[in-house]
Amino acid sequence: MANDNDNGAVCDLEMQQMHGKVVGGPSESCDDKKTSQASDLDSAVLEKRYEIVTWDGPDDKDNPMNMSNLRKWTITAIVCISALNLTCCSIIYSAAYEGIMAEFHESETAVLTGITVYLIGIGTGPMLYSPLSEFYGRQKIYIVSYIFFLIFQFPVAFGKNLSAIVINRFLTGFAGSASMTVSGGTIADIFRKEELGLPMMAYTASPFLGPILGPIIGDFIVAYCDWRWVFYVVIMWTGVMLILVSLFVPETFAPVLLTSKSRRIRQETGNEMIRSPAEEQNANRTLRQALIFSIKRPIELIIFEPIVLTMCVYSAVILGILYLSFEAFPLVYKFNHGFKTQYLGLTFIGLMIGQILATLSEPWWKRLYTQLSHKHGGAQPEFRLPQAVLGSVLCPIGLFWFAFTTMKSVHWIVPVLSTIVLGAGMLFVFSGIFTYKVEAYRPYSASALAANTFFRCVFGSVFPLFGVQMYNRLGYMWASALLAFLTLICVPCPFLFYKYGQKLRENSRFAWRG
Numbered sequence: 001m002a003n004d005n006d007n008g009a010v011c012d013l014e015m016q017q018m019h020g021k022v023v024g025g026p027s028e029s030c031d032d033k034k035t036s037q038a039s040d041l042d043s044a045v046l047e048k049r050y051e052i053v054t055w056d057g058p059d060d061k062d063n064p065m066n067m068s069n070l071r072k073w074t075i076t077a078i079v080c081i082s083a084l085n086l087t088c089c090s091i092i093y094s095a096a097y098e099g100i101m102a103e104f105h106e107s108e109t110a111v112l113t114g115i116t117v118y119l120i121g122i123g124t125g126p127m128l129y130s131p132l133s134e135f136y137g138r139q140k141i142y143i144v145s146y147i148f149f150l151i152f153q154f155p156v157a158f159g160k161n162l163s164a165i166v167i168n169r170f171l172t173g174f175a176g177s178a179s180m181t182v183s184g185g186t187i188a189d190i191f192r193k194e195e196l197g198l199p200m201m202a203y204t205a206s207p208f209l210g211p212i213l214g215p216i217i218g219d220f221i222v223a224y225c226d227w228r229w230v231f232y233v234v235i236m237w238t239g240v241m242l243i244l245v246s247l248f249v250p251e252t253f254a255p256v257l258l259t260s261k262s263r264r265i266r267q268e269t270g271n272e273m274i275r276s277p278a279e280e281q282n283a284n285r286t287l288r289q290a291l292i293f294s295i296k297r298p299i300e301l302i303i304f305e306p307i308v309l310t311m312c313v314y315s316a317v318i319l320g321i322l323y324l325s326f327e328a329f330p331l332v333y334k335f336n337h338g339f340k341t342q343y344l345g346l347t348f349i350g351l352m353i354g355q356i357l358a359t360l361s362e363p364w365w366k367r368l369y370t371q372l373s374h375k376h377g378g379a380q381p382e383f384r385l386p387q388a389v390l391g392s393v394l395c396p397i398g399l400f401w402f403a404f405t406t407m408k409s410v411h412w413i414v415p416v417l418s419t420i421v422l423g424a425g426m427l428f429v430f431s432g433i434f435t436y437k438v439e440a441y442r443p444y445s446a447s448a449l450a451a452n453t454f455f456r457c458v459f460g461s462v463f464p465l466f467g468v469q470m471y472n473r474l475g476y477m478w479a480s481a482l483l484a485f486l487t488l489i490c491v492p493c494p495f496l497f498y499k500y501g502q503k504l505r506e507n508s509r510f511a512w513r514g
Contacts (some may be wrong), residue, residue, distance in 0.1 A: 331472075
Protein backbone atom coordinates (compact mmCIF):
# COMPACT_ATOMS: atom_id res chain seq x y z
CA MET A 1 0.00 0.00 0.00
CA ALA A 2 2.87 2.33 0.84
CA ASN A 3 4.51 1.65 -2.51
CA ASP A 4 1.24 2.24 -4.34
CA ASN A 5 0.79 5.55 -2.58
CA ASP A 6 4.37 6.54 -3.32
CA ASN A 7 3.89 5.73 -7.04
CA GLY A 8 0.69 7.75 -7.13
CA ALA A 9 2.44 10.69 -5.45
CA VAL A 10 5.28 10.56 -7.98
CA CYS A 11 2.83 10.36 -10.86
CA ASP A 12 0.86 13.34 -9.55
CA LEU A 13 4.05 15.31 -8.91
CA GLU A 14 5.29 14.71 -12.46
CA MET A 15 1.98 15.83 -13.91
CA GLN A 16 1.93 18.95 -11.73
CA GLN A 17 5.42 19.82 -12.94
CA MET A 18 4.43 19.37 -16.59
CA HIS A 19 0.91 20.85 -16.59
CA GLY A 20 0.70 22.87 -13.41
CA LYS A 21 -2.25 20.81 -12.23
CA VAL A 22 -3.37 17.23 -11.57
CA VAL A 23 -4.98 15.62 -14.63
CA GLY A 24 -7.57 12.87 -14.19
CA GLY A 25 -9.66 11.64 -11.25
CA PRO A 26 -8.82 9.32 -8.36
CA SER A 27 -10.14 6.28 -10.24
CA GLU A 28 -7.45 6.58 -12.95
CA SER A 29 -4.28 4.49 -12.67
CA CYS A 30 -0.87 6.08 -12.92
CA ASP A 31 -0.38 4.42 -16.33
CA ASP A 32 -3.65 5.93 -17.58
CA LYS A 33 -2.57 9.28 -16.26
CA LYS A 34 0.80 8.97 -17.95
CA THR A 35 -0.90 8.11 -21.23
CA SER A 36 -3.21 11.10 -20.88
CA GLN A 37 -0.24 13.19 -19.82
CA ALA A 38 1.75 12.21 -22.91
CA SER A 39 -1.17 13.07 -25.18
CA ASP A 40 -1.73 16.42 -23.51
CA LEU A 41 1.97 17.13 -23.55
CA ASP A 42 2.16 16.43 -27.28
CA SER A 43 -0.73 18.86 -27.86
CA ALA A 44 0.89 21.44 -25.64
CA VAL A 45 4.18 21.11 -27.47
CA LEU A 46 2.44 21.44 -30.83
CA GLU A 47 0.60 24.54 -29.62
CA LYS A 48 3.85 26.06 -28.34
CA ARG A 49 5.57 25.40 -31.64
CA TYR A 50 3.04 27.54 -33.54
CA GLU A 51 4.35 31.01 -34.25
CA ILE A 52 1.63 33.62 -34.73
CA VAL A 53 2.38 36.27 -37.33
CA THR A 54 1.65 39.87 -36.35
CA TRP A 55 2.73 43.30 -37.53
CA ASP A 56 6.41 44.13 -37.05
CA GLY A 57 5.77 46.81 -34.47
CA PRO A 58 3.51 49.89 -34.60
CA ASP A 59 5.35 51.34 -37.61
CA ASP A 60 5.16 48.27 -39.86
CA LYS A 61 4.91 49.60 -43.41
CA ASP A 62 2.65 46.67 -44.37
CA ASN A 63 0.01 47.78 -41.86
CA PRO A 64 -2.67 49.71 -43.85
CA MET A 65 -3.04 52.18 -41.00
CA ASN A 66 0.53 53.34 -41.64
CA MET A 67 -0.21 54.44 -45.20
CA SER A 68 0.41 58.09 -46.07
CA ASN A 69 -2.55 60.45 -45.70
CA LEU A 70 -2.54 61.07 -49.45
CA ARG A 71 -2.93 57.36 -50.15
CA LYS A 72 -5.59 56.93 -47.46
CA TRP A 73 -7.70 59.74 -48.87
CA THR A 74 -7.21 58.54 -52.43
CA ILE A 75 -8.61 55.15 -51.40
CA THR A 76 -11.42 56.83 -49.45
CA ALA A 77 -12.40 59.00 -52.40
CA ILE A 78 -12.50 56.02 -54.77
CA VAL A 79 -14.59 53.76 -52.51
CA CYS A 80 -16.98 56.62 -51.69
CA ILE A 81 -17.45 57.40 -55.38
CA SER A 82 -18.00 53.70 -56.04
CA ALA A 83 -20.85 53.68 -53.49
CA LEU A 84 -22.21 56.87 -55.06
CA ASN A 85 -21.95 55.23 -58.50
CA LEU A 86 -23.97 52.24 -57.32
CA THR A 87 -26.84 54.25 -55.84
CA CYS A 88 -26.82 56.83 -58.64
CA CYS A 89 -27.40 53.98 -61.11
CA SER A 90 -30.43 52.91 -59.09
CA ILE A 91 -32.44 56.02 -59.90
CA ILE A 92 -30.82 57.34 -63.09
CA TYR A 93 -32.97 54.66 -64.73
CA SER A 94 -36.02 56.86 -64.04
CA ALA A 95 -34.78 59.35 -66.63
CA ALA A 96 -35.03 56.66 -69.32
CA TYR A 97 -38.39 55.12 -68.44
CA GLU A 98 -40.44 57.27 -70.85
CA GLY A 99 -38.18 56.22 -73.72
CA ILE A 100 -38.43 52.58 -72.66
CA MET A 101 -42.23 52.82 -72.47
CA ALA A 102 -42.41 54.30 -75.96
CA GLU A 103 -40.02 51.81 -77.58
CA PHE A 104 -41.37 48.63 -76.00
CA HIS A 105 -45.01 49.74 -75.56
CA GLU A 106 -45.03 48.85 -71.87
CA SER A 107 -46.94 50.40 -68.97
CA GLU A 108 -45.29 52.82 -66.59
CA THR A 109 -45.61 50.41 -63.66
CA ALA A 110 -43.99 47.59 -65.64
CA VAL A 111 -41.07 49.81 -66.64
CA LEU A 112 -40.54 51.07 -63.08
CA THR A 113 -39.90 47.50 -61.91
CA GLY A 114 -36.38 48.16 -63.24
CA ILE A 115 -35.82 50.32 -60.15
CA THR A 116 -37.52 47.80 -57.85
CA VAL A 117 -35.41 44.80 -58.83
CA TYR A 118 -32.19 46.85 -58.79
CA LEU A 119 -32.79 47.84 -55.16
CA ILE A 120 -33.69 44.26 -54.22
CA GLY A 121 -30.34 43.23 -55.72
CA ILE A 122 -28.53 45.82 -53.59
CA GLY A 123 -30.39 44.57 -50.51
CA THR A 124 -29.61 40.88 -51.00
CA GLY A 125 -26.05 41.13 -52.33
CA PRO A 126 -24.41 41.97 -48.96
CA MET A 127 -25.52 38.59 -47.59
CA LEU A 128 -23.04 37.03 -50.04
CA TYR A 129 -20.28 39.62 -50.13
CA SER A 130 -19.90 40.04 -46.37
CA PRO A 131 -18.72 36.45 -45.65
CA LEU A 132 -16.74 36.31 -48.90
CA SER A 133 -14.74 39.36 -47.86
CA GLU A 134 -13.84 37.61 -44.58
CA PHE A 135 -12.22 34.77 -46.52
CA TYR A 136 -10.82 36.50 -49.60
CA GLY A 137 -10.34 40.10 -48.48
CA ARG A 138 -11.62 43.40 -49.80
CA GLN A 139 -9.64 43.86 -53.01
CA LYS A 140 -10.70 40.66 -54.77
CA ILE A 141 -14.34 41.29 -53.89
CA TYR A 142 -14.15 44.84 -55.24
CA ILE A 143 -12.64 43.78 -58.54
CA VAL A 144 -14.87 40.75 -59.16
CA SER A 145 -17.94 42.75 -58.12
CA TYR A 146 -17.11 45.63 -60.43
CA ILE A 147 -16.36 43.34 -63.35
CA PHE A 148 -19.83 41.78 -63.12
CA PHE A 149 -21.37 45.17 -62.33
CA LEU A 150 -19.99 46.36 -65.67
CA ILE A 151 -20.87 43.20 -67.62
CA PHE A 152 -24.54 43.16 -66.59
CA GLN A 153 -25.00 46.79 -67.65
CA PHE A 154 -24.45 45.94 -71.32
CA PRO A 155 -27.69 43.89 -71.64
CA VAL A 156 -29.52 46.82 -70.00
CA ALA A 157 -28.09 49.35 -72.45
CA PHE A 158 -28.59 47.12 -75.52
CA GLY A 159 -31.68 45.21 -74.34
CA LYS A 160 -34.23 44.26 -77.02
CA ASN A 161 -37.17 43.92 -74.63
CA LEU A 162 -38.22 44.97 -71.14
CA SER A 163 -37.73 41.50 -69.64
CA ALA A 164 -34.04 41.49 -70.56
CA ILE A 165 -33.61 44.95 -69.08
CA VAL A 166 -35.38 44.13 -65.80
CA ILE A 167 -33.56 40.82 -65.24
CA ASN A 168 -30.17 42.40 -65.83
CA ARG A 169 -31.06 45.36 -63.64
CA PHE A 170 -31.44 42.93 -60.74
CA LEU A 171 -28.13 41.25 -61.58
CA THR A 172 -26.46 44.66 -61.86
CA GLY A 173 -27.66 45.72 -58.41
CA PHE A 174 -26.68 42.39 -56.87
CA ALA A 175 -23.21 42.42 -58.45
CA GLY A 176 -22.45 46.02 -57.53
CA SER A 177 -23.67 45.86 -53.94
CA ALA A 178 -20.15 45.10 -52.71
CA SER A 179 -19.57 48.85 -52.88
CA MET A 180 -22.13 49.25 -50.10
CA THR A 181 -20.89 46.28 -48.07
CA VAL A 182 -17.12 46.50 -48.28
CA SER A 183 -16.39 50.24 -48.57
CA GLY A 184 -17.10 51.01 -44.93
CA GLY A 185 -14.79 48.18 -43.90
CA THR A 186 -12.03 49.54 -46.12
CA ILE A 187 -12.21 52.95 -44.46
CA ALA A 188 -12.14 51.34 -41.02
CA ASP A 189 -9.08 49.33 -42.12
CA ILE A 190 -6.92 52.34 -42.97
CA PHE A 191 -7.91 54.98 -40.40
CA ARG A 192 -7.34 54.77 -36.68
CA LYS A 193 -10.30 55.30 -34.36
CA GLU A 194 -9.45 58.92 -33.63
CA GLU A 195 -9.19 59.64 -37.38
CA LEU A 196 -12.43 57.98 -38.48
CA GLY A 197 -14.87 60.88 -38.09
CA LEU A 198 -14.39 62.77 -41.36
CA PRO A 199 -13.88 59.79 -43.71
CA MET A 200 -16.91 57.99 -42.26
CA MET A 201 -18.99 61.15 -42.73
CA ALA A 202 -18.01 61.14 -46.41
CA TYR A 203 -18.84 57.45 -46.74
CA THR A 204 -22.23 57.82 -44.99
CA ALA A 205 -23.26 60.68 -47.28
CA SER A 206 -22.09 59.09 -50.55
CA PRO A 207 -24.86 56.44 -50.97
CA PHE A 208 -27.52 59.07 -50.31
CA LEU A 209 -26.08 61.68 -52.65
CA GLY A 210 -26.06 59.11 -55.48
CA PRO A 211 -29.85 58.92 -55.92
CA ILE A 212 -30.01 62.73 -55.95
CA LEU A 213 -27.37 63.02 -58.68
CA GLY A 214 -29.14 60.35 -60.77
CA PRO A 215 -32.07 62.49 -61.95
CA ILE A 216 -29.83 65.53 -62.48
CA ILE A 217 -27.48 63.61 -64.80
CA GLY A 218 -30.18 61.44 -66.41
CA ASP A 219 -32.58 64.27 -67.26
CA PHE A 220 -29.86 66.23 -69.04
CA ILE A 221 -28.90 63.16 -71.08
CA VAL A 222 -32.42 62.30 -72.27
CA ALA A 223 -33.11 65.95 -73.09
CA TYR A 224 -30.52 65.79 -75.87
CA CYS A 225 -29.92 62.08 -76.58
CA ASP A 226 -31.69 58.74 -76.95
CA TRP A 227 -32.67 57.05 -73.67
CA ARG A 228 -30.03 54.36 -74.18
CA TRP A 229 -27.34 57.00 -73.68
CA VAL A 230 -28.27 57.04 -70.00
CA PHE A 231 -26.88 53.53 -69.74
CA TYR A 232 -23.96 54.18 -72.10
CA VAL A 233 -22.80 56.92 -69.74
CA VAL A 234 -23.24 54.57 -66.76
CA ILE A 235 -21.13 51.92 -68.53
CA MET A 236 -18.34 54.43 -69.17
CA TRP A 237 -18.47 55.64 -65.56
CA THR A 238 -18.38 52.08 -64.23
CA GLY A 239 -15.47 51.20 -66.52
CA VAL A 240 -13.46 54.14 -65.17
CA MET A 241 -14.29 53.10 -61.59
CA LEU A 242 -13.17 49.52 -62.31
CA ILE A 243 -9.80 50.83 -63.49
CA LEU A 244 -9.42 53.11 -60.46
CA VAL A 245 -10.40 50.37 -57.99
CA SER A 246 -8.00 47.88 -59.62
CA LEU A 247 -5.06 50.30 -59.67
CA PHE A 248 -5.42 52.34 -56.50
CA VAL A 249 -7.38 50.31 -53.93
CA PRO A 250 -5.05 47.66 -52.46
CA GLU A 251 -5.95 44.91 -50.04
CA THR A 252 -6.53 46.55 -46.64
CA PHE A 253 -8.12 43.79 -44.54
CA ALA A 254 -5.55 43.04 -41.82
CA PRO A 255 -6.42 39.32 -41.29
CA VAL A 256 -5.98 38.62 -45.01
CA LEU A 257 -2.72 40.61 -45.17
CA LEU A 258 -1.32 38.71 -42.17
CA THR A 259 -2.36 35.42 -43.75
CA SER A 260 -0.47 36.34 -46.92
CA LYS A 261 2.51 37.26 -44.76
CA SER A 262 2.44 33.93 -42.92
CA ARG A 263 2.27 32.00 -46.21
CA ARG A 264 5.22 33.96 -47.56
CA ILE A 265 7.27 33.25 -44.43
CA ARG A 266 6.39 29.54 -44.60
CA GLN A 267 7.58 29.39 -48.20
CA GLU A 268 10.80 31.23 -47.39
CA THR A 269 11.67 29.31 -44.22
CA GLY A 270 9.98 25.95 -44.76
CA ASN A 271 8.54 26.27 -41.25
CA GLU A 272 4.99 24.90 -41.44
CA MET A 273 4.26 25.89 -37.84
CA ILE A 274 3.81 29.56 -38.69
CA ARG A 275 0.21 30.78 -38.72
CA SER A 276 -1.74 34.03 -38.88
CA PRO A 277 -4.52 34.76 -36.35
CA ALA A 278 -7.14 34.32 -39.09
CA GLU A 279 -5.76 30.92 -40.09
CA GLU A 280 -6.16 29.68 -36.54
CA GLN A 281 -9.57 31.25 -36.11
CA ASN A 282 -10.95 29.88 -39.40
CA ALA A 283 -9.27 26.48 -39.16
CA ASN A 284 -12.58 24.72 -38.54
CA ARG A 285 -14.81 27.25 -40.30
CA THR A 286 -15.95 26.74 -43.88
CA LEU A 287 -17.22 29.27 -46.39
CA ARG A 288 -20.58 27.45 -46.37
CA GLN A 289 -20.89 27.99 -42.61
CA ALA A 290 -20.05 31.66 -43.03
CA LEU A 291 -22.69 32.08 -45.73
CA ILE A 292 -25.37 30.36 -43.61
CA PHE A 293 -24.42 32.52 -40.64
CA SER A 294 -24.57 35.74 -42.68
CA ILE A 295 -28.16 34.94 -43.71
CA LYS A 296 -29.31 33.51 -40.38
CA ARG A 297 -28.10 36.21 -37.98
CA PRO A 298 -29.84 39.23 -39.60
CA ILE A 299 -33.11 37.27 -39.61
CA GLU A 300 -32.67 36.43 -35.92
CA LEU A 301 -32.04 40.07 -35.10
CA ILE A 302 -35.18 41.19 -36.93
CA ILE A 303 -37.35 38.55 -35.22
CA PHE A 304 -36.00 38.76 -31.65
CA GLU A 305 -34.79 42.36 -31.35
CA PRO A 306 -37.49 45.07 -31.21
CA ILE A 307 -34.81 47.76 -31.52
CA VAL A 308 -33.51 46.32 -34.78
CA LEU A 309 -36.98 45.71 -36.23
CA THR A 310 -38.29 49.18 -35.38
CA MET A 311 -35.18 50.97 -36.62
CA CYS A 312 -35.25 48.90 -39.82
CA VAL A 313 -38.87 49.80 -40.51
CA TYR A 314 -38.29 53.48 -39.73
CA SER A 315 -35.23 53.86 -41.96
CA ALA A 316 -37.00 51.82 -44.65
CA VAL A 317 -39.95 54.23 -44.65
CA ILE A 318 -37.59 57.21 -44.97
CA LEU A 319 -35.69 55.63 -47.87
CA GLY A 320 -38.96 54.61 -49.51
CA ILE A 321 -40.12 58.22 -49.41
CA LEU A 322 -36.78 59.34 -50.86
CA TYR A 323 -37.13 57.00 -53.84
CA LEU A 324 -40.81 57.82 -54.28
CA SER A 325 -39.90 61.50 -54.44
CA PHE A 326 -37.74 60.91 -57.51
CA GLU A 327 -40.81 59.73 -59.40
CA ALA A 328 -43.50 61.96 -57.91
CA PHE A 329 -41.93 65.33 -57.04
CA PRO A 330 -41.02 66.21 -60.67
CA LEU A 331 -44.75 66.12 -61.45
CA VAL A 332 -45.16 69.25 -59.35
CA TYR A 333 -42.48 71.16 -61.21
CA LYS A 334 -43.41 69.84 -64.65
CA PHE A 335 -47.17 70.45 -64.57
CA ASN A 336 -47.50 73.25 -62.00
CA HIS A 337 -44.40 75.26 -62.90
CA GLY A 338 -43.71 74.28 -66.52
CA PHE A 339 -40.18 72.94 -66.04
CA LYS A 340 -38.52 71.38 -69.08
CA THR A 341 -37.18 67.83 -68.84
CA GLN A 342 -33.51 68.82 -68.55
CA TYR A 343 -34.27 71.05 -65.55
CA LEU A 344 -36.44 68.63 -63.56
CA GLY A 345 -33.44 66.92 -61.99
CA LEU A 346 -32.15 70.26 -60.70
CA THR A 347 -35.13 70.46 -58.35
CA PHE A 348 -33.41 67.81 -56.21
CA ILE A 349 -30.48 70.10 -55.46
CA GLY A 350 -32.35 71.11 -52.31
CA LEU A 351 -32.09 67.53 -51.00
CA MET A 352 -28.38 67.53 -51.82
CA ILE A 353 -27.75 70.82 -50.01
CA GLY A 354 -29.63 69.55 -46.97
CA GLN A 355 -27.58 66.37 -46.81
CA ILE A 356 -24.30 68.25 -47.26
CA LEU A 357 -25.22 70.66 -44.46
CA ALA A 358 -26.16 67.72 -42.23
CA THR A 359 -22.80 66.08 -42.97
CA LEU A 360 -20.90 69.26 -42.11
CA SER A 361 -22.61 69.36 -38.71
CA GLU A 362 -20.86 66.15 -37.60
CA PRO A 363 -18.28 67.92 -35.34
CA TRP A 364 -21.12 69.40 -33.30
CA TRP A 365 -22.73 65.98 -32.82
CA LYS A 366 -19.37 64.57 -31.80
CA ARG A 367 -19.04 67.23 -29.09
CA LEU A 368 -22.59 66.50 -27.87
CA TYR A 369 -21.78 62.78 -27.68
CA THR A 370 -18.67 63.55 -25.62
CA GLN A 371 -20.60 65.86 -23.28
CA LEU A 372 -23.33 63.27 -22.68
CA SER A 373 -20.70 60.60 -22.01
CA HIS A 374 -18.98 62.78 -19.39
CA LYS A 375 -22.27 63.79 -17.83
CA HIS A 376 -23.51 60.22 -17.39
CA GLY A 377 -20.20 58.64 -16.44
CA GLY A 378 -19.53 56.76 -19.66
CA ALA A 379 -20.50 56.39 -23.29
CA GLN A 380 -23.76 54.66 -24.19
CA PRO A 381 -25.12 53.82 -27.67
CA GLU A 382 -28.23 55.92 -26.94
CA PHE A 383 -26.06 59.05 -26.99
CA ARG A 384 -25.86 58.61 -30.77
CA LEU A 385 -29.62 59.08 -31.13
CA PRO A 386 -30.02 62.87 -30.73
CA GLN A 387 -29.17 63.09 -34.45
CA ALA A 388 -32.08 60.79 -35.27
CA VAL A 389 -34.33 62.70 -32.86
CA LEU A 390 -33.73 65.95 -34.74
CA GLY A 391 -34.06 64.20 -38.09
CA SER A 392 -37.38 62.64 -37.10
CA VAL A 393 -38.76 66.15 -36.50
CA LEU A 394 -37.26 67.72 -39.63
CA CYS A 395 -38.64 65.08 -42.02
CA PRO A 396 -42.36 65.77 -41.43
CA ILE A 397 -41.68 69.53 -41.31
CA GLY A 398 -40.03 69.38 -44.73
CA LEU A 399 -42.78 67.21 -46.21
CA PHE A 400 -45.64 69.32 -44.81
CA TRP A 401 -43.87 72.43 -46.09
CA PHE A 402 -43.56 70.84 -49.53
CA ALA A 403 -47.17 69.59 -49.49
CA PHE A 404 -48.76 72.96 -48.83
CA THR A 405 -46.57 74.88 -51.29
CA THR A 406 -47.16 72.73 -54.36
CA MET A 407 -49.75 75.08 -55.86
CA LYS A 408 -49.14 76.98 -59.09
CA SER A 409 -49.58 80.27 -57.23
CA VAL A 410 -46.51 79.58 -55.06
CA HIS A 411 -43.08 80.30 -56.56
CA TRP A 412 -41.16 77.11 -57.37
CA ILE A 413 -38.26 78.03 -55.07
CA VAL A 414 -40.47 77.61 -51.99
CA PRO A 415 -41.01 73.83 -52.33
CA VAL A 416 -37.35 73.46 -53.35
CA LEU A 417 -36.33 75.13 -50.07
CA SER A 418 -38.51 72.65 -48.17
CA THR A 419 -36.43 69.80 -49.56
CA ILE A 420 -33.32 71.25 -47.86
CA VAL A 421 -35.02 70.58 -44.52
CA LEU A 422 -36.17 67.16 -45.72
CA GLY A 423 -32.70 66.20 -46.99
CA ALA A 424 -31.02 67.19 -43.72
CA GLY A 425 -33.66 65.30 -41.72
CA MET A 426 -33.20 62.14 -43.78
CA LEU A 427 -29.42 62.09 -43.32
CA PHE A 428 -29.74 62.77 -39.58
CA VAL A 429 -32.14 59.82 -39.25
CA PHE A 430 -29.90 57.46 -41.24
CA SER A 431 -26.69 58.54 -39.52
CA GLY A 432 -28.19 58.30 -36.03
CA ILE A 433 -29.68 54.86 -36.69
CA PHE A 434 -26.53 53.45 -38.29
CA THR A 435 -24.15 54.59 -35.55
CA TYR A 436 -26.60 53.50 -32.84
CA LYS A 437 -26.88 50.00 -34.27
CA VAL A 438 -23.11 49.65 -34.64
CA GLU A 439 -22.58 50.53 -30.98
CA ALA A 440 -25.66 48.80 -29.53
CA TYR A 441 -24.91 45.51 -31.33
CA ARG A 442 -21.13 45.56 -31.31
CA PRO A 443 -20.50 41.84 -31.78
CA TYR A 444 -23.21 41.65 -34.46
CA SER A 445 -23.09 45.13 -35.99
CA ALA A 446 -22.46 43.79 -39.50
CA SER A 447 -25.57 41.60 -39.24
CA ALA A 448 -27.62 44.47 -37.82
CA LEU A 449 -26.61 46.72 -40.72
CA ALA A 450 -27.25 43.93 -43.24
CA ALA A 451 -30.79 43.60 -41.88
CA ASN A 452 -31.21 47.36 -42.17
CA THR A 453 -29.90 47.41 -45.74
CA PHE A 454 -32.30 44.65 -46.78
CA PHE A 455 -35.33 46.37 -45.23
CA ARG A 456 -34.42 49.76 -46.68
CA CYS A 457 -33.89 48.46 -50.18
CA VAL A 458 -37.11 46.42 -50.21
CA PHE A 459 -39.15 49.45 -49.11
CA GLY A 460 -37.26 51.71 -51.47
CA SER A 461 -37.98 49.32 -54.30
CA VAL A 462 -41.75 49.18 -53.68
CA PHE A 463 -42.58 52.86 -53.10
CA PRO A 464 -41.82 54.09 -56.66
CA LEU A 465 -44.31 51.55 -58.06
CA PHE A 466 -47.31 53.42 -56.64
CA GLY A 467 -45.90 56.95 -56.26
CA VAL A 468 -47.06 58.45 -59.55
CA GLN A 469 -50.53 56.86 -59.30
CA MET A 470 -50.90 58.13 -55.72
CA TYR A 471 -49.97 61.68 -56.72
CA ASN A 472 -52.34 61.62 -59.69
CA ARG A 473 -55.28 60.31 -57.65
CA LEU A 474 -54.87 62.24 -54.40
CA GLY A 475 -53.44 65.39 -55.89
CA TYR A 476 -49.99 66.79 -55.29
CA MET A 477 -50.81 68.46 -51.98
CA TRP A 478 -52.59 65.58 -50.23
CA ALA A 479 -50.29 62.89 -51.57
CA SER A 480 -47.31 64.80 -50.12
CA ALA A 481 -49.24 65.38 -46.90
CA LEU A 482 -49.90 61.65 -46.62
CA LEU A 483 -46.15 61.02 -46.70
CA ALA A 484 -45.69 63.72 -44.08
CA PHE A 485 -48.25 62.05 -41.79
CA LEU A 486 -46.42 58.74 -42.29
CA THR A 487 -43.15 60.26 -41.05
CA LEU A 488 -45.04 62.03 -38.25
CA ILE A 489 -46.18 58.65 -36.91
CA CYS A 490 -42.52 57.58 -36.73
CA VAL A 491 -41.35 60.64 -34.75
CA PRO A 492 -41.59 58.93 -31.30
CA CYS A 493 -39.26 56.06 -32.29
CA PRO A 494 -35.86 57.70 -31.67
CA PHE A 495 -37.23 59.53 -28.59
CA LEU A 496 -38.38 56.25 -27.02
CA PHE A 497 -35.16 54.41 -27.79
CA TYR A 498 -33.12 57.31 -26.41
CA LYS A 499 -35.03 57.03 -23.12
CA TYR A 500 -35.61 53.27 -22.85
CA GLY A 501 -32.97 51.77 -25.14
CA GLN A 502 -30.61 50.82 -22.33
CA LYS A 503 -33.35 48.85 -20.51
CA LEU A 504 -34.22 47.02 -23.73
CA ARG A 505 -30.57 46.13 -24.30
CA GLU A 506 -30.29 44.68 -20.81
CA ASN A 507 -32.93 42.08 -21.76
CA SER A 508 -31.47 41.38 -25.18
CA ARG A 509 -29.72 38.21 -26.37
CA PHE A 510 -27.55 40.09 -28.84
CA ALA A 511 -27.17 43.72 -27.74
CA TRP A 512 -24.18 45.16 -25.92
CA ARG A 513 -24.98 45.67 -22.23
CA GLY A 514 -22.05 47.83 -21.18
